[in-house]
Each structure stands twice: as structure tokens, then as C-alpha cells.
Amino acid sequence: MKNNLVFRLVLLVSLIMAFYLGVSAAPVTRTNSSAAKTRKIVLIAGEKSHDAGFHEYIKTVRLLKTMLDQSNVKGIKTEIYLHGWPQNPATLDDADLILFTSDGRDGDLYSEVPFMTPERMPVMEKQIKRGCGLALIHFSTFAPDSIGKKILEWGGGYYDWQDDTGKRNWYSAIKTLDGTINLPASSHPVVNGVKPFKLKDEFYYNIRFREQDSRLKVVAEVPELNGRADKGKATAWAVERTDGGRGFSTTMGHYYANWENPAFRKLMLNGIVWAAKATVPKNGVEAQFYSDQEVTQHLYQKSRKALLFTGNNHPAHPWQETTPLLKAAVEQDSPFWVDVSTNIEDLSQYDLKDYEVLILNYCNWKDSTQLKQKSKTAFTNYLNNGGGLMVIHFADGAFHYSLPEAGNTDWPEYRKIVRRVWDHQSNSAHDNFGKFTVKVTQAPSAITAGIKDFETTDELYFNQKGDEPIKPLLTATSKKTGKEEPLAWVYNYGKGKIFQTLLGHNASSFQAPEMKKMLRNAAVWVAGEDKSKSILK
Structure with a gap:
């Protein structure tokens, strides 16, 4: 009996031990809530200020979004703002990273990085305090000393263009050269999968850093630069803040073509993903370079692009109203995405090869600023090489010797590009604004095919x-002249096709379905045959 009791006790203890041993030996699965969270990356582009191919802010954020969306990194969400x-800063409230690629102020040259204004700094400070990351690319690393301490805290370093008196007297420096990109922080996630590489760039160096900043890691440096002993050759750096946020900045990025360099591309994408607190893969972020056409297809599901110039006109011509309607009309049920520029000098600052059509909804009314020669040359070269042009309404009055307070902007070649122009010193005029019937002529044209009088x-x-x-495609009877007045026609300039219409005064003028069609x-x-081939799916 006693032995039987002992046996039972031993058996019970064995079963209890086996149960606990079994539980403890079972695999433990933990959900990493941090890793599982979708990370939101906001990419913000400033206005263009340099010639095509340099400081391509808009193209850069569009390319970055496309590359990140198509990369091997999952669990990230990207948004772009130009x-x-x-427009609604509330979108920043749940961002894990805010990236800027833009101009920075250099004394009285250029303008501040967009967030470095009295109105926007408090908005950014709010985001930083909750642990949001900050990334600054190339010219966006410029900052005035008045906010220097905050930029050092938020991002680790900045390009210091001021001396102690506040004058433009660089502490930092600039050098364009073919350099070697060394990676001193070899174990940092930002350099995952990257080996030292060669790169031609406009490098900023001698960056202003805090002394003995233990948070900061230099992740790229160029030995050929004549920098100071302590971090003077740094061209990219990463910082982990005490508030939990991260910063990644680089002085590289002058040439848009550098995104085609796989090592540069991976280093930049690694830095962005890391600063958003997403996991950088062991071998780095994998993403190919995409052509502008592929980027357009990915972002807007369009295969062709047009560039619409606006932003100035006669006070009676509300370009703020007509521009979005004109853009919408061209985009509706068509292969075109329409970019809008309010700076006519973007004729030389945008890469016009990206666009099959230019649209002019612009007149330099009472603006005596002459169009720069390089913009004139870019415009005529574009047309001579086969680019298409649409001239809308009072764009026929631009760059004319008769313009009030702007006669000095006269450009005779514009009168060859635009075959009918408004002469303010002659008898050019119009009927009173109102309703009338537009008649479609018998001239055969794909432009008016399927369109009836309206x-x-x-x-x-x-x-x-x-x-x-x-050869008019449209006409209407003028109440003042009693004649059939031409309202639209087509012709060629060099290899370029041009469509000109005198319609388009205000929002009411874009309501007719026939006008939109x-x-x-x-x-x-005017764009001609669609030669698109390799389109990103």
C-alpha cells in the first residue's frame, strides 16, 4: 500500500513536471508591433530653380515614391507633395518621416527650405516632438544660424552659410568632383548592401555638426574633399534622437542622373527607410531606376505628359480658374497627365524631353521681366525637334512690343511661333463677353472629328x-464686325505641330463638352504618334 502510494506520488510529480516542461519548451511567438506598423513617408518637393538635370526636386520625389512603392521593403506608405x-498640413500628423528636397537660402540668393519659415517651423516642431523622422537632401541641408540649434537637434547637421555677424560667409563649402564615396559606419543599416563607390556630384562639406554628438553617425564621406579634421569630409549622416525620431541627411543629389547609379540609389533609399523606422533589409533596399514615362504610369496611370504654363495674365483672365479646367479637359479619358508651372522660365528649368505637349495659358501682362535667352532657346529647340504646342486665348498677346508696361519683352520669334497675335496698339479687339455659336468648318481635321457646332x-x-x-477649324460670327472670325487653326513650326485657339476666357468658356473634346x-x-513601349505595370 505504501509502495503504491509512493508510486502514485512519483507519477503525479512526473506528469506535472512533464506538463510544465512541455509548455516551456513550446516555441514562443511574439508580434513585433513596431515592425508590423505601416510606416508613412511624406516626400515634399520645392520649386525648380536650376536648369534641367540639376536640382530636380519634383522628378526626385516622384521617382522616390515609385522606387519605394516597387522596392523589396513592405509595410511603407508614401505620399508626395509639390x-x-x-495643402493640408494635417497629413503630417501621422507621418513617420518627412523628407524635403528643395532650395535653401544662401544669403540673399534663393529661398529658405520650405519648412524654415516662422509659420511652418512650429508645425514641424510638433511633428519632431512626437518622434517623426526628418530627411534633407542636398540644397535642403542649408539653414540659417537662427534655427541652427533646432536643425542640429532634429537632423544632426546643416550647411552653415553665415558667419557670426549673420553675413554670407561660408563655414561650410562646396566642391564638384568625381569622388570616392567611403562608408565609415560599416555596420549601420543605412549602408546595408552598399560598398564604396565612385560618384560625380556637387558635394557640400565642412558641415556644421554638434561637438561630440554621440547620436550621430557619418555614413558617407569623400576623401578627396579638403575638409576639416573632424567630420569635414562627411556627405551623409544619420542621427537617432532622444525623442525616438531619426534623421537622415545628405549633401549629395545635385545631378538627377545619379539616381541611375545603383550604389547611390541604395544608399539613399536605405537612409530614407531607416529614418522612417522601417527595417532596412540585410542587403539593402532593392529598387531599379525608372524612366520618367514609367514614373508617370505608376503614379497617374498615364503614358504621356503635357506641361501647362500659366501664372500671369490680364486681370480679366482668371488663370487660377481656367488652368485647372484646362488641365482636366486635356486629361479626361486621354493618355495625358498635365503638369502645371507658374514660372515661364521653367522652359529651361524643366526637362522638356519629358513632355510631348506644351500648353500656353499665359501672358506677361504688365510684367517687364524679359524671358531669358536660355528659355527662348529651349522653347524653339523643343518645337524644332518635334514637340507639340497648344496656344490658348490671350497667350497670343505675350512677348509683344505693344504690351502695356512690358513692351521691352518683345520677342519677334514668338510671332512666328504664334501665327495670330493680339496687337494692343492696333485694332485687335473682341465682342462683349457672352454667348455665341461656334461653327465647325469643313476643313478635315482629327481635332474637330465628331464635333458639331456648339x-x-x-x-x-x-x-x-x-x-x-x-486654315480655320472653328469660326463664329462677330456682332461687331459681322464677319466669320477664325477661332482655331493648326500649323507647323519646324518639326513641331501647333494648335491655336482664341477661345478660353474664363471658367464658363470650358463648360461645353465640345470644347473639352x-x-x-x-x-x-500636336503630340503625334504615341511611341511609348516599356510601361511600368
Whole structure:
């Protein structure tokens, strides 16, 4: 009996031990809530200020979004905003990283990085305090000393262009050269999968850093630079802040073509992913370079692009109203995405090869600023090489010797590009704004195919000046002249196809379905055959 009791006790203890041993030996699965969280990356581009191929802020954020979206890193969400700041800053409230690629102020040259203004600094400070990351690319590393301490805290370093008196007297420096990119922090995630590589760039160096900043790691440096002994050759750095946020900055990024360099691309993408507190893969972020056409397809599901110039006009021509309607008309049910520029000098600052059509909804009314020669050359070269052009309404009055307070901007070649122009010193005029019937002529054209006579509300121009022949596609009867006045026609300039219409005074003028269809047809016609081949799915 006693032995039986002992046996039972031993058996019970054995079962209990086996149970606990079994539980403790079972695999433990923990959910890493930090790793599972989707990381939101906000990419902000400033306005263009340099020639095509340099400081390509808009193209850079679009490319970055496409590369990140298509990369081997999952669990990230990207948003892009142009013109330096989101229309609704509340979108920043849940961002894990805010990246800027933009101009920075250099004394009285250029403008501040978009967030470095009295109105926006508190917004950024709010995001930083909750642990949001900050990334600054190339020119965006410039900062005034007045906010230098905050930039050192948020991002680790900045380009210091001021001396102690506040004058433009660089502490930092710039050098363009073919350099070796060394990676001193070899174990840092930002350099995962990257080996030292060669790169030609406009390197900023002798960056202002805190002394003995234990948070900061230099992740790229160029030995060929004549920098100071302590971090003077640094061209990229990473910082982990005590508030939990991270910063990644680089002085590289002057040439857009450098994104085609796989090592540069991986280093930059690693830095962005790391600063957003996402996991950088062991071999780094893998993403190919995408052409502008592939980027457009990915972002907007369009295969072709047009560039619309606006931003100035006669006070009676509300470009703020007509521009979005013109953009929408060309994009509707068409292969075109339309970018909008409010700076006519973007003729030389944008890469016009990215666009099959230029659209002018612009007149330099009372603006005596002359169009730069390089912009004129870029414009005429674009047309001579086969680029398409659409000229809308009062764009026929631009760059003319008769312009009030702007006669000095006269450009005779513009009168060859635009075959009918408004002469303010002659009898160019229009009927009173109102309704009239637009008649489609018998001239065969793909632009008016399927369009019948229609009613519109507009200004009916007449006595527009020009000697070159035109064959009207649209006409209307003027109440003042009693004649059939031409309202739209097509012709060539060099290899370029041009469509000009005198319609388009205000928002009412873009309401007729026939007007919208004509504009879409015109864009396709002036662009010519769609030669797109490799399109990103």
C-alpha cells in the first residue's frame, strides 16, 4: 500500500513536471508591433530653380515614391507633395518621416527650405516632438544660424552659410568632383548592401555638426574633399534622437542622373527607410531606376505628359480658374497627365524631353521681366525637334512690343511661333463677353472629328495680327464686325505641330463638352504618334 502510494506520488510529480516542461519548451511567438506598423513617408518637393538635370526636386520625389512603392521593403506608405508644402498640413500628423528636397537660402540668393519659415517651423516642431523622422537632401541641408540649434537637434547637421555677424560667409563649402564615396559606419543599416563607390556630384562639406554628438553617425564621406579634421569630409549622416525620431541627411543629389547609379540609389533609399523606422533589409533596399514615362504610369496611370504654363495674365483672365479646367479637359479619358508651372522660365528649368505637349495659358501682362535667352532657346529647340504646342486665348498677346508696361519683352520669334497675335496698339479687339455659336468648318481635321457646332460663353476675338496663312477649324460670327472670325487653326513650326485657339476666357468658356473634346483631340494631334513601349505595370 505504501509502495503504491509512493508510486502514485512519483507519477503525479512526473506528469506535472512533464506538463510544465512541455509548455516551456513550446516555441514562443511574439508580434513585433513596431515592425508590423505601416510606416508613412511624406516626400515634399520645392520649386525648380536650376536648369534641367540639376536640382530636380519634383522628378526626385516622384521617382522616390515609385522606387519605394516597387522596392523589396513592405509595410511603407508614401505620399508626395509639390510646391514645398502640403495643402493640408494635417497629413503630417501621422507621418513617420518627412523628407524635403528643395532650395535653401544662401544669403540673399534663393529661398529658405520650405519648412524654415516662422509659420511652418512650429508645425514641424510638433511633428519632431512626437518622434517623426526628418530627411534633407542636398540644397535642403542649408539653414540659417537662427534655427541652427533646432536643425542640429532634429537632423544632426546643416550647411552653415553665415558667419557670426549673420553675413554670407561660408563655414561650410562646396566642391564638384568625381569622388570616392567611403562608408565609415560599416555596420549601420543605412549602408546595408552598399560598398564604396565612385560618384560625380556637387558635394557640400565642412558641415556644421554638434561637438561630440554621440547620436550621430557619418555614413558617407569623400576623401578627396579638403575638409576639416573632424567630420569635414562627411556627405551623409544619420542621427537617432532622444525623442525616438531619426534623421537622415545628405549633401549629395545635385545631378538627377545619379539616381541611375545603383550604389547611390541604395544608399539613399536605405537612409530614407531607416529614418522612417522601417527595417532596412540585410542587403539593402532593392529598387531599379525608372524612366520618367514609367514614373508617370505608376503614379497617374498615364503614358504621356503635357506641361501647362500659366501664372500671369490680364486681370480679366482668371488663370487660377481656367488652368485647372484646362488641365482636366486635356486629361479626361486621354493618355495625358498635365503638369502645371507658374514660372515661364521653367522652359529651361524643366526637362522638356519629358513632355510631348506644351500648353500656353499665359501672358506677361504688365510684367517687364524679359524671358531669358536660355528659355527662348529651349522653347524653339523643343518645337524644332518635334514637340507639340497648344496656344490658348490671350497667350497670343505675350512677348509683344505693344504690351502695356512690358513692351521691352518683345520677342519677334514668338510671332512666328504664334501665327495670330493680339496687337494692343492696333485694332485687335473682341465682342462683349457672352454667348455665341461656334461653327465647325469643313476643313478635315482629327481635332474637330465628331464635333458639331456648339454654343459657348466666351470672348470672340477679331483682328488678330499675323502674315502667315491659317486654315480655320472653328469660326463664329462677330456682332461687331459681322464677319466669320477664325477661332482655331493648326500649323507647323519646324518639326513641331501647333494648335491655336482664341477661345478660353474664363471658367464658363470650358463648360461645353465640345470644347473639352477639342482640347483633348488637339493634345493628341500636336503630340503625334504615341511611341511609348516599356510601361511600368
